[in-house]
Amino acid sequence: MSSVLGFVRNGVIAAAFVLGAGAVAFAQDALPAPQGDVVLTVSGAIAVTNDGETATFDRAMLEAMPAETFRTTTIWTEGEQEFTGVPLAALLERLGVSAGTLVATAINDYSAEMPVADALQAGPVLAYLQNGAPMSRRGKGPLWIVYPYDASADFQTEVAYSRSVWQLDRLTVVP
Numbered sequence: 232m233s234s235v236l237g238f239v240r241n242g243v244i245a246a247a248f249v250l251g252a253g254a255v256a257f258a259q260d261a262l263p264a265p266q267g268d269v270v271l272t273v274s275g276a277i278a279v280t281n282d283g284e285t286a287t288f289d290r291a292m293l294e295a296m297p298a299e300t301f302r303t304t305t306i307w308t309e310g311e312q313e314f315t316g317v318p319l320a321a322l323l324e325r326l327g328v329s330a331g332t333l334v335a336t337a338i339n340d341y342s343a344e345m346p347v348a349d350a351l352q353a354g355p356v357l358a359y360l361q362n363g364a365p366m367s368r369r370g371k372g373p374l375w376i377v378y379p380y381d382a383s384a385d386f387q388t389e390v391a392y393s394r395s396v397w398q399l400d401r402l403t404v405v406p
């Protein structure tokens with residue numbers, strides 16, 4: 232139920248897609264189709280898709296996005312860890328999402344919800360590397376939402392821990 236608006240941008244008529252949750256993206260921001268195994272599927276109120284009504288990503292697509300690396304301890308690991316991944320904010324911006332609720336679901340169907348407004352803040356990262364190496368499923372991979380826990384007391388809360396979904400494979404944006 233997206234609508235299409237045409238208007239002038241940089242002297243040319245551009246098309247923008249507007250969705251219920253206030254998601255807006257320009258048509259030129261089309262997402263290529265994944266070439267490898269799909270590791271993440273995003274559905275719901277998103278403005279950019281590459282497979283029907285969903286946006287699917289292989290590892291290379293995630294690696295090509297803006298990346299953030301930080302060191303922190305976690306309550307699940309021993310000693311300081313280095314994580315690299317896509318800030319949730321960057322992923323949501325890429326998909327034209329600016330409002331609603333984000334539901335993050337793992338391979339084992341564990342899921343956690345957060346307001347998109349929270350996910351757009353600095354902090355949560357969809358990590359694909361731990362200490363420079365891909366994470367196995369046994370090692371909470373291949374994708375793990377992590378926060379720079381040591382950087383803020385706000386990230387050392389049950390709320391942040393519950394949103395630290397490991398073995399993540401799906402995100403849904405609810406308007």
Ligand SMILES: Nc1nc2c(c(=O)[nH]1)N[C@H]1C(S)=C(S)[C@@H](COP(=O)(O)O)O[C@H]1N2
Pocket residue numbers: 307337338339341389392393394395396397398399
């Ligand atoms: N995939 C997955 N991620 C998850 C969970 C889970 O059960 N499965 N539990 C969450 C919750 S509610 C919290 S508080 C912490 C719990 O971690 P713990 O069980 O190691 O204490 O991880 C979060 N991430």
Ligand SMILES: [Mo]
Pocket residue numbers: 389392393
């Ligand atoms: Mo929890």
